[in-house]
Amino acid sequence: MFLTELIKLSEAKRILNENQIILDGEIIDLKDSYLRVLKDDIYSKHDSPPFDKSAMDGYAVIAEDTFTSSPNNIKVLKIIDRIGAGNYSEKTIEKGEAIKVATGSPVPKGGNAVLMEEYTISNGENLEIHGAVTPSENIAPQGEDIKVGEKILEKNTILRSQEMGLIASGGYGKAEVYKKPLVKLIVTGNELVEPGSTLKKAEVINSNKFTITGMLKSLGLDVEIDHSHDEIQELKEKILNSTDEYDVIITTGGTAISKGDIVIDVIEDVGEVLFHGVAIRPGKPFGFGVVNKTPVFMLSGYPVAAMGQFDTLVREYLLKMQNITFNPKKHKRISNVKIPSSLGRTDFVRAYSTDESVEHALNKGSGIIKSMVEANSYLIIDENKEGIEKGETVEIIYFELLNLNK
Ligand SMILES: Nc1nc2c(c(=O)[nH]1)N[C@H]1C(S)=C(S)[C@@H](COP(=O)(O)OP(=O)(O)OC[C@H]3O[C@@H](n4cnc5c(N)ncnc54)[C@H](O)[C@@H]3O)O[C@H]1N2
Numbered sequence: 001m002f003l004t005e006l007i008k009l010s011e012a013k014r015i016l017n018e019n020q021i022i023l024d025g026e027i028i029d030l031k032d033s034y035l036r037v038l039k040d041d042i043y044s045k046h047d048s049p050p051f052d053k054s055a056m057d058g059y060a061v062i063a064e065d066t067f068t069s070s071p072n073n074i075k076v077l078k079i080i081d082r083i084g085a086g087n088y089s090e091k092t093i094e095k096g097e098a099i100k101v102a103t104g105s106p107v108p109k110g111g112n113a114v115l116m117e118e119y120t121i122s123n124g125e126n127l128e129i130h131g132a133v134t135p136s137e138n139i140a141p142q143g144e145d146i147k148v149g150e151k152i153l154e155k156n157t158i159l160r161s162q163e164m165g166l167i168a169s170g171g172y173g174k175a176e177v178y179k180k181p182l183v184k185l186i187v188t189g190n191e192l193v194e195p196g197s198t199l200k201k202a203e204v205i206n207s208n209k210f211t212i213t214g215m216l217k218s219l220g221l222d223v224e225i226d227h228s229h230d231e232i233q234e235l236k237e238k239i240l241n242s243t244d245e246y247d248v249i250i251t252t253g254g255t256a257i258s259k260g261d262i263v264i265d266v267i268e269d270v271g272e273v274l275f276h277g278v279a280i281r282p283g284k285p286f287g288f289g290v291v292n293k294t295p296v297f298m299l300s301g302y303p304v305a306a307m308g309q310f311d312t313l314v315r316e317y318l319l320k321m322q323n324i325t326f327n328p329k330k331h332k333r334i335s336n337v338k339i340p341s342s343l344g345r346t347d348f349v350r351a352y353s354t355d356e357s358v359e360h361a362l363n364k365g366s367g368i369i370k371s372m373v374e375a376n377s378y379l380i381i382d383e384n385k386e387g388i389e390k391g392e393t394v395e396i397i398y399f400e401l402l403n404l405n406k
């Protein structure tokens with residue numbers, strides 16, 4: 001299949017969108033919910049804190065009993081009970097009395113403030129106080145954080161650590177979230193070997209396995225990795241054996257046009273190729289197809305092209321499977337470099353950007369993985385532009401903003 005007709009990036013996105021699958025929900029343990037996406041709104045089952053809670057170690061008192069007390073005017077209260085966090089007192093504080101409390105203890109009946117321990121000296125049952133508190137001081141009132149019945153999270157929220165804690169405080173040990181796509185990565189190429197082996201002539205280290213795995217991990221996704229030789233029958237079987245079990249198949253390699261580049265033809269044979277070849281750089285030979293209703297993303301073998309294709313076309317689709325609309329923030333910067341580009345093609349130039357400007361463009365070959373380490377951003381050149389002049393304002397996206405757990 002020749003790569004003579006390229007579709008525009010917007011057209012590629014439109015076709016992906018038309019073939020977008022959104023997964024069902026599932027109920028999972030809250031501890032496993034990091035970076036998962038809520039399927040429904042969540043309403044709190046409890047007030048939090050569930051009772052008026054002491055915010056300090058000290059003594060629950062009637063604030064009015066402490067007024068005017070100071071180091072020069074020490075007053076004496078009677079300690080009638082002592083409790084820690086997790087305990088409560090049956091007693092009621094009357095005028096002139098105090099109950100020792102810990103941070104987190106329920107404030108005993110009758111008390112309306114907590115005097116910090118530092119302002120007291122206890123002497124048996126007597127409590128000398130040399131400080132004053134106002135009513136409600138050092139008390140976290142019931143429901144201060146969340147109220148019973150309150151909507152604490154909206155559906156489609158991506159769960160981070162703080163949301164996990166909020167859901168727990170609302171009384172839930174489980175969460176209903178979108179299923180996350182199970183991804184099968186099939187790296188193709190006869191020349192590929194694992195790192196660590198002594199390289200024989202014409203062998204190439206399989207780095208895509210690691211870059212693509214890392215990109216999936218940054219979205220909280222797990223991946224099953226396989227390798228196929230450039231053998232039509234082997235690849236066909238691997239694809240067909242994956243469509244039942246996996247929600248998405250990603251391949252790398254074999255997207256160009258030479259003899260060993262079989263991936264596109266194999267997908268055409270066992271399913272349908274919806275497009276092959278997009279007017280983007282890097283990553284022009286990107287292909288997308290469907291086999292037994294399973295979407296197949298065909299990335300290039302070149303490591304930088306594969307990463308670029310993932311960034312421009314795959315990530316958005318995978319997130320939308322969990323109903324997340326993801327728009328990484330673009331920043332405006334002054335370009336301190338002149339960069340050529342061709343009309344009709346959208347370029348994602350590897351760039352090193354500071355808070356003000358783009359300092360370097362790493363417009364190197366798509367095999368130069370080091371350029372992705374040296375760059376920190378993509379500078380985007382629109383298809384309607386022919387190059388960027390020095391001093392021009394451009395748009396960039398920082399790599400780290402492409403990760404969900406940024
Ligand atoms: N005549 C043409 N040749 C090429 C075209 C074209 O339009 N006409 N497009 C070029 C572009 S652009 C790209 S991008 C590449 C895409 O190539 P393939 O997807 O077919 O990739 P391979 O040929 O399998 O490999 C390319 C290169 O990358 C190395 N490789 C492959 N897999 C891995 C891996 N898992 N880890 C690390 N490196 C890998 C491979 O050894 C090759 O060196 O095609 C251009 N050619």
Ligand code: MOO
Nearest residue numbers: 282283284305366
């Ligand atoms: O798309 Mo290729 O990445 O330009 O080398």
